[in-house]
Amino acid sequence: MKRQSYYGLVFAIAFLICSCNNKEVNFSYSPASPRAGQKVTFSNLTEEGETWAWNFGDGSQSTLKNPTKTYKKPGTYIITLTADSSKHRMCSKEITVFDTIPTFSLSTDSIVYREEVELKAVVYNPYNKSVSYKWNLPECAVLTKGITSDESIRIYFSKKDTTVQVELTVTLDQKDFDIKRSLYIHNGTAISLLMVTDNGLLRQRIFANGAETPTLLPIDADKTASVGTLIIHQDWLYLLQSKDDTESAIYKRNLQTQQMKTLVKNSSATTGNGFYAGCIDKQYLYWGSLSTLHRISLSEEDALLNAPTDYQIAQVSDIPSMEEGTSTGIGIIGSTLFWSTGKGIYHFDSNRMLLATLLAEKDIQHFTIDIVARKIYAVTENTLFVCNLDGGYLRELSRDATGALTVNYATNRLYYTTSKGVAYLPLVQTQNNQTIAEPAMLNDITDVSALVIDDVKRQ
Known part of the structure; x- marks a missing residue:
């Protein structure tokens, strides 16, 4: 030609x-x-x-x-x-x-890592002459729409902070035009999954087009060992540790500055009472130890280190039929509270009067609450269930669940740990909890003891 x-x-x-x-x-x-x-x-x-x-x-x-x-x-x-x-x-x-040689346009002026971009051939062809296209893409380009012979395609790039070359050959009326453009792929921002593993605290950014490889965050390994619950409030990550009689603690880490604070450690309140479960509502931090429920205003939490016993608000011994055990889940919705120490989930009113016992025959490994759709997700005997707040319409979601789980509204997903890694499912929206979605794997990390989603998009 x-x-x-x-x-x-x-x-x-x-x-x-x-x-x-x-x-x-x-x-x-x-x-x-x-x-x-x-x-x-x-x-x-x-x-x-x-x-x-x-x-x-x-x-x-x-x-x-x-x-x-x-x-x-x-x-x-x-x-x-x-x-x-x-x-x-x-x-x-x-x-x-006027008319020009063929070229191609981009749907954005700045190409961002794992963000979709449209590439479109621009060919002036007023007489409808025969035209064909052939895109030549770098290895890190992933097609999301179209094929390489289409006039326009949509792709994203799986590498960041690098320059790549995209080529297009346009054949117009049996004449070839070669267009080459160098594109720089900027590092973007994304929400993150934070995970506690045997290696420490890991961070895995999640994009609309997949997730990147987890990275290890700089934090003392002693502060991540045996952490059973992660909570995020504003820029602070709370780590609830259930290590042993002398080392159980609650730490918090600023996700912006990496500043670490100790809220409770080596006090009489921690003896035999490893901190495993907790949650935060708008005003309070709640956490559970062995058969004891605690609460403190977020504005007063720095006082915990000196007087942790002042913030006990409930004892299992005061609640009829509730069995003693390590707290495996705490949830707040409105003015009511949900608490489990291993056998069933107990529902209390604002005065901590027992309203109902849910899943009474189930051994609860961990549970979390979707406060928007008003659902409870619970892991029992390595099986993941969902039910309504009154315990109705109990449905099995997965027979491979190892305990840790978290609800995230930004992605509309439930993330949970399995024997093969971290998986996710779309949040259940129906009243009868029917779902046909199959779990999808996010990673293959199998030693995760706690996880949470950081909704703030960060690099």
Whole structure:
């Protein structure tokens, strides 16, 4: 096939008509005969002015004094420059954008790691001549829509902080045009799954197009050992440790500054009472130890280190039929509280009076509450269940669940641990808890003792 270069195209002449209603406002542009896909530079010739408003006639605008613009399609456009936001200081000119060599456009000016972008061939073909396309993509490009012979495709990139080359060959009327563009892939921001493992605290960012490999966060291993619950409130990550009689503790770590604080450690309240379960509502931190429920205002939590016993609010011995054991779950919805020490889930009113016992015959390894859809997710005997807040419509979701689980509304998912790694399911929305969704695996990390989602998008 014969190759045709940019300079072999038919040269066309642009024309412009100046209709300035104030001679003080004026501009020029270059080149005088722009083609689609070619950058046009605008020179502001106005001698006086503080603010500028450009309208390029295709819906795009600029406030720069001397902007640049690339028209993606041939055609005639009216460009208007307004000085100092005054309708009396305006200048309008007409520009005609002519035929060009084929190129391709991007749906965004900044390519971001794992964010979808559309690539579209831009070919001026007024006489409907035969045309075909062939995209040549780097290995890190993943197709999400279309095939490499389509006019437009959607992709994302699985590498970050790197430059890649995308190539397109357009065959127009048996003539080949090769277009090559270098694209820089910026690191993006994303929500994260935080996990406690035998190796420490791991972070795995989750994107709309998959998740990246987990990374180890810098934190003392002694503070992550035997952590049974992770809680996030604003920029703080709470770690509830259930290590042994002398080392059980509650720590919190700032996710922005990495500052660590100790709330409870090596006190008489921790003896034999490893902290396993907890939650936070708008005002209070709740946590459970062996047969004891604690609560403290978030504004007073720094006082915990000196007087932890002052914040006990309930004892199993005060609740009829509730069995002693390590707390395996605490949840708050409205003014009511849910608490388990291993056998069943107990539901209390705002005065901590027992309202009901749910799943009374089940050995609860852990549970969490979806406060939006008003569901309870519980793991018992390595099986994941869902039920309504009154215990009704109990449904089995998975027979492979090892205990840790967390609800996340940003992704509309329940994340939970299995014998093969961390899995997820869409949150159940129906009243009768029917679901046909199959679990999907997020990673293959099998030694996770606690997990939580950080909803704040971070790099």
